Amino acid sequence: xxxxxxxxxxxxxxxxxxxxxxxxxxxxxxxxxxxxxxxxxxxxxxxxxxxxxxxxxxxxxxxxxxxxxxxxxxxxxxxxxxxxxxxxxxxxxxxxxxxxxxxxxxxxxxxxxxxxxxxxxxxxxxxxxxxxxxxxxxxxxxxxxxxxxxxxxxxxxxxxxxxxxxxxxxxxxxxxxxxxxxxxxxxxxxxxxxxxxxxxxxxxxxxxxxxxxxxxxxxxxxxxxxxxxxxxxxxxxxxxxxxxxxxxxxxxxxxxxxxxxxxxxxxxxxxxxxxxxxxxxxxxxxxxxxxxxxxxxxxxxxxxxxxxxxxxxxxxxxxxxxxxxxxxxxxxxxxxxxxxxxxxxxxxxxxxxxxxxxxxxxxxxxxxxxxxxxxxxxxxxxxxxxxxxxxxxxxxxxxxxxxxxxxxxxxxxxxxxxxxxxxxxxxxxxxxxxxxxxxxxxxxxxxxxxxxxxxxxxxxxxxxxxxxxxxxxxxxxxxxxxxxxxxxxxxxxxxxxxxxxxxxxxxxxxxxxxxxxxxxxxxxxxxxxx
Numbered sequence: 001x002x003x004x005x006x007x008x009x010x011x012x013x014x015x016x017x018x019x020x021x022x023x024x025x026x027x028x029x030x031x032x033x034x035x036x037x038x039x040x041x042x043x044x045x046x047x048x049x050x051x052x053x054x055x056x057x058x059x060x061x062x063x064x065x066x067x068x069x070x071x072x073x074x075x076x077x078x079x080x081x082x083x084x085x086x087x088x089x090x091x092x093x094x095x096x097x098x099x100x101x102x103x104x105x106x107x108x109x110x111x112x113x114x115x116x117x118x119x120x121x122x123x124x125x126x127x128x129x130x131x132x133x134x135x136x137x138x139x140x141x142x143x144x145x146x147x148x149x150x151x152x153x154x155x156x157x158x159x160x161x162x163x164x165x166x167x168x169x170x171x172x173x174x175x176x177x178x179x180x181x182x183x184x185x186x187x188x189x190x191x192x193x194x195x196x197x198x199x200x201x202x203x204x205x206x207x208x209x210x211x212x213x214x215x216x217x218x219x220x221x222x223x224x225x226x227x228x229x230x231x232x233x234x235x236x237x238x239x240x241x242x243x244x245x246x247x248x249x250x251x252x253x254x255x256x257x258x259x260x261x262x263x264x265x266x267x268x269x270x271x272x273x274x275x276x277x278x279x280x281x282x283x284x285x286x287x288x289x290x291x292x293x294x295x296x297x298x299x300x301x302x303x304x305x306x307x308x309x310x311x312x313x314x315x316x317x318x319x320x321x322x323x324x325x326x327x328x329x330x331x332x333x334x335x336x337x338x339x340x341x342x343x344x345x346x347x348x349x350x351x352x353x354x355x356x357x358x359x360x361x362x363x364x365x366x367x368x369x370x371x372x373x374x375x376x377x378x379x380x381x382x383x384x385x386x387x388x389x390x391x392x393x394x395x396x397x398x399x400x401x402x403x404x405x406x407x408x409x410x411x412x413x414x415x416x417x418x419x420x421x422x423x424x425x426x427x428x429x430x431x432x433x434x435x436x437x438x439x440x441x442x443x444x445x446x447x448x449x450x451x452x453x454x455x456x457x458x459x460x461x462x463x464x465x466x467x468x469x470x471x472x473x474x475x476x477x478x479x480x481x482x483x484x485x486x487x488x489x490x491x492x493x494x495x496x497x498x499x500x501x502x503x504x505x506x507x508x509x510x511x512x513x514x515x516x517x518x519x520x521x522x523x524x525x526x527x528x529x530x
Contacts, residue, residue, distance in 0.1 A: 044116070047127060051090045051117035055080075072120075084124035088115035096128045154240065154274055162242040162274060163187060166283065182283035183241050192285050199288035202312035205459075206466065208394070208431035210313070213470070216396035216426075233280040233290040241275050248273035309466040317471070353392065355380055356435040357421065364413070364437060395428025399472045402426065404460050404479040407530050408438070408452030410445040417441055418448040422456035424463055432463060449486035453479070453511055453522075460520055480525035490522045491515055 057071040058080040064071060073079045088094055095110040113128035154162075164184040188197075214221050226232070243251055248271035251259045264272045280287035296306060296314070304314040358380050365373045402424065409419040417440070423433040438455065442448045456479075464477045481487050490511040514520050 041129070044114070044129060047116040047129070048090065054117065054120055078120075080118075080120075081124070085118040085120070087118075087124065088126060090115060090117045094126070094128055096126075096130070158240050159242075159274065161187070162240040163283075165241050165243045165247055167247060180282065183239075183277070183281050185284040185287075188285045197285035197289065200292045200312050203310055205432045205463070206307075206310045206313050209426075209463070209467065210470075212394035212396050212426055212429070212431050213399070213472075215394060216399075230280045230282055230284075230287040230291045233287070233294045235277055235280055235284075235290070237286075239277040239284065241277050241281075243271075243273040243275060245270055251275070307466065307469045309462060309469055313470075315470060352384065352387075353423075353430055353433050355383065356433060357419070360419065360435045360437060393429045394431055395426070397427030399426065399467065400475040402464060402467070402474055402477045404456065404477075405525070405530055406449075406453055406456045406460075406479055406481060408445075408448045410442070410448040413437060415441075418451065420452035420455045422452070422459065424459075432459065434459075446483055446485045446489070449481065449483040450489055450511075453481065453486065453490060457511060457514065457520070461514065464519065477520045479520055479522050480530065481522055482525055482527040482530050484524060487522050487524055 054072075060067050060070050066074060070079065092115045094113045094115045096113040112131040114131065116127040116129055119125045119127055165181070166184055167181045170180075211221075213219075248263060251273055252263055252271075259273060259275075262273055262275075266272055277284075280290040292312075296311070299306070299314045299316075302316065304316045307313040307315065358376070362373065362377055362380070403426075404422060404424055406420070406422045408421070411417075412419050418438045419435065420438055421433075421435040423430045425431075434456075436455070438448070438451050440451065442451055460477065460479060464474050468474055481490070492512065511520075511522075515522060
């Protein structure tokens with residue numbers, strides 16, 4: 001049935017299949033009419049599309065993967081319930097509760113809204129568009145989170161160490177006002193050591209290797225975001241935060257009975273409110289570490305095991321493997337397993353492997369750049385702009401065989417130092433590669449090649465250990481080298497050395513030990529194939 005205004009009454013007889021019902025003027029909800037008469041907010045269009053996709057995935061398809069289970073149930077294991085998720089039609093007028101605490105006052109507890117459909121969670125929550133305001137509601141929602149606790153009596157030292165509060169407002173791409181309350185934790189640097197303020201983040205090399213493996217095995221790779229991630233972690237120390245001005249007044253508006261008695265005024269009339277923090281709010285030096293420890297504990301409870309060679313990668317052996325990291329924006333989303341290429345690309349040496357050498361040289365000219373260096377930088381930027389369509393393609397032929405190419409250029413820098421380049425391949429493309437300046441001067445190209453192997457050896461061994469910790473068996477870890485003298489030094493150690501190479505024995509002794517233990521092998525490859 002189609003509901004229309006009286007202005008469309010002449011169209012009633014045009015359609016035989018769709019019944020048309022015209023409504024009188026008094027049958028409309030005035031708030032909705034006035035809100036939508038001038039402009040249709042973009043956020044409603046976004047949620048309409050989300051509503052349609054949500055219900056399309058809630059029913060089985062005759063031409064889908066299953067005629068019995070819906071796509072939503074196959075992917076998430078959850079199904080929609082009529083009584084829970086169909087309480088209001090999309091676009092219907094609704095009165096949404098905005099009272100966080102149960103009170104017995106005469107103040108209004110609801111706000112006029114437009115129902116935008118269910119969120120899809122098990123509880124049956126509804127998304128609503130507030131017809132009055134979004135900004136104030138967003139701020140109140142952020143401050144209403146259970147992260148703060150009022151405090152009455154504080155010592156002068158506690159007040160002196162209180163951290164200043166900050167709040168940022170920004171408009172998201174969907175039109176919604178996003179509020180982020182945080183704290184200025186820079187004062188904590190005086191008494192918190194660096195090792196206690198670590199921020200564990202997955203290494204890009206792990207993401208590259210896991211992306212290639214995921215594409216090779218045809219995995220469904222999912223990216224996720226944890227709303228208010230840090231706020232899930234409890235603080236294990238006492239932290240006092242100071243709210244000033246409008247922020248303090250907003251806290252009192254959220255809960256007058258709780259925060260009202262604690263509010264004080266300065267001589268100039270500025271509102272002051274001291275609160276004790278309960279959660280790891282954004283801005284504290286230890287928030288990232290506390291969230292990481294909680295995430296690892298939760299993953300361990302679910303049966304995940306953390307990879308010892310990257311603490312931000314965890315695996316659980318069921319049907320397959322899953323890798324998780326707190327930094328979700330570092331993960332790739334691979335839609336088509338046959339396409340073996342990363343969907344995202346940013347202009348950096350991590351994905352644009354062909355600019356790594358140029359970037360390595362330009363970074364040595366940061367302190368004393370000249371006109372020529374500026375021209376080289378512009379040439380790199382022009383190249384990036386012209387090759388934006390080129391994607392990094394990664395493929396795997398055999399995970400049991402890891403191949404490395406290591407080469408070095410002799411005496412190419414102004415201070416007569418060399419340049420080392422190395423690349424890992426699992427079949428197609430380079431999940432890991434680097435090009436960097438060597439840190440010492442050498443007497444010959446043979447020594448330069450040996451220093452290059454020593455520069456790449458830690459990464460060569462780590463890649464093998466990481467892949468083995470992911471559950472794969474590595475049978476060959478091959479390193480290709482185009483200098484036969486360097487290969488003799490790497491394989492034989494002091495038996496292939498002489499008076500001219502004894503001063504670098506620590507390097508070739510380390511390589512020789514790893515070759516003898518079978519963790520890496522060195523093979524010759526012609527220069528034109530390097």
